[in-house]
Structures are given as C-alpha cells and as structure tokens.
Amino acid sequence: MKIKLTEDQYNRLLVENDKDFLDGKVEFPHIENKVNKFVVKLFNYIHQKEGPYVPSKNRDIHTIITRDFGLTNGEAKLLTHNYADLTLDGEVSDFNEFLGKPLEFYGEFKFNTRIPLSAYVNGNIDGWVTGHASSYEDFIEQLAQGDWEDIESDWSEEIDSFPEDAEWDIDSDYAWDMLKDEIADTKRHGDMQDVRDRIELM
C-alpha cells in the first residue's frame, strides 16, 4: 500500500522529535508521537474490524491493539484515545489523511497524597447487665432469654480493642474534600510546582 504525503507532512516528519510526549517526559517503545505509517495501518485495521466508532467499543479496540499488534497497555490506551478523537467528527474511511498528525498524549497520571481511612473496630469493656427478678434462677432465665432491662459499662475503664483486626476503608467523601482543598490551597499560595513535583506518569 502506497501512502502519499503533502510537502508539509513530509517536512514535519523530517524535522520534528518523533518520540517524546509532554516535553520529553514520556515515550513509548513501539510508537512515536505522530501518526506514522504503522499507526495508519493499525487504525485502518481497527476500522475494518469494528466498523464505525462508538465509545462502547473502547475496550475491544484496546484488546485489538494489544493482542493483534503486540503493543503495551499504555500504547493501546493512547492509540485508542487518538483513534476515538480522529473519528469523533464523522466517519473516516482511510486514515492516510492523518499521516504526520501529532498524536495526543493520553496516559495515566498519579498524584502522591495522604489518604484518609476509617475502620470499624471492636472491643470489650467491663460492664454489667441489670434486671428485676425474684430469684437468682429467675434472673439467669432472663439473661438466657436476653430479657434483661439494661446493659451498661463503665466508660472510665480501659477498652480492650483489637485495632490490628481493623478492616480499613477509604473515607471517600473526606478523601475528595481533602484532595480538592489541598490543591486549592497550593494554588492560592502560588506554589503549583509542589503539586507538579508530586505528579508521576504511570
């Protein structure tokens, strides 16, 4: 299959950095940062297999890229995103027309932070159960039936608790709020570099 280039596309392919995304922060082993012949072939193949693009096909497209083309998960995510982007405005019959077009970076970012947790914990404390009865036997019967009047404890006593058994869960609502507040505070103080330094690409 021959691919025709405009002079502009040809020049761009010649002079620009072909590998890096995000000012050199990321590059991939098998793909470059522009639509090259391999990517055109890949997009045409997907189009042939999957037909017109709809977002629900993202998972299938991702699978085709990793399985049929042997690309990494990160590469497949990026190419799926760009494939969707290119077809967003309508049906594309031949992806040749995009040859040389920069690929948009799309990948997983992570921001290191502290996460609030909460857990349900159990313990025991000394206390007592009370009930009115006419004899010890009558009272035992009440206890056995769970038919007592009150259960109380002396909260000044120490609680034997078992925090090592705690099953921690993310305190999600608080986590969102804390994260938003943290970013907002940093922004207010104009120290975005601090936030930037804590962002990693996965």
Add this chain to the structure above:
Amino acid sequence: MKIKLTEEQYNRLLVENEKDFLDGDVNFKHIGNKVTPFVVRLFNIIAKKSQMTWDAQVRMIKNDFSLTEAEAVLLTYNFNNFKVQKGITDDFSSVLGEPLVYYGRFIFDTEVPVFGTVSGYIDGYAEAYATSYEEFLEQLQNGDVEVVPDWNNRVDSYDNDTEWEVDHDYAHDRVSDNTSDFSEEELDDFKDSVTIG
C-alpha cells in the same frame, strides 16, 4: 385497725427468720420478709387507690411510707401478686404472715462488647487518565480521580479519637449464650458475678 391472726400465722411470725431474702443475701431496713401488720395496712391503702400504674404504686409507697426504692418495688410486686393470685381487692388481712416474694434488681457483671469507628491515614495516590498535566490537575480539582491507597504502607491511626458504642445485638447474643447452659452446680459461681440492689 385490729388484725386477727390464725394460730398458724402467729406461730410463723414468732419462729421464722423475719428479715432475710434469698438465703440471707438481701434484707431491708424497713420491711421484713413476711406480710406484717404494717404491710397489710400499706396494701390496703394502695388498694383503695384504684387504677394506679406500677410506677405510681412504687412512687406512692416510697413517698407516703418513707420506704426505699428497692423496698417499694418489692412491695408493689407482692401487692399485685396477692391481688392476682388470691383475688384480693380491698382487705389484705388474710395474707398476714405470708412470706413476701423477693423481687429486686440483679446486676450481672460481664464484659460488654463495644464497637467504634477509628480514623487513620495512609500514603497513596490519586490517579486518572489525562492528556496533559493541566488536564490532570483539573481532574484533581474536580475530584474526578481515583484514590488508591498503597496498602504496603503503615496506617497512622488515632485510637484515642474512637467513639465507642455498646454493640447491643452482639451483647444480647453473648450474654444469652454465656448463661443459657448454667447448671445447678454452677449457681454459686454465677452468684459471685451477681450483685443485688
């Protein structure tokens, strides 16, 4: 008011232990363990006030006869017992010398299960797919990210802040389980865990 006694009632009043309940574990300051002329009089006065609730009867015995709460509860219980069992409506003279049934508050010492919610922090990260740092930052600001704890890290928790509550359902089951198979032989052990009053 004069009270007539049969010979049997009179003898019982003379020879038996007049104070103790539950084999000597309890006795009261103002009342004995049998129906005395004072108790008959008290019952008769209560009987005249019809339609009184249990609590009102206890209150009246406490206030009008200067008895303790425990004494009032015991007498209220026995008053109602005689009423139902013997069908007495106004004059309780016939039960003079009859034993009073003990009825009072028992306290069983036990371990109470409690629960609470404990808070803590762990190092982790927020993650999302984005096309640029700027877009990711916007996602962070909008809370449009997934928060992932790194469970390999240690949780810093604050046990002291825990607000504990009694786990009533579990307490219910546990006390029942612990007491449902007491045998006669274990009664003495049980009594060691019980306070009356």
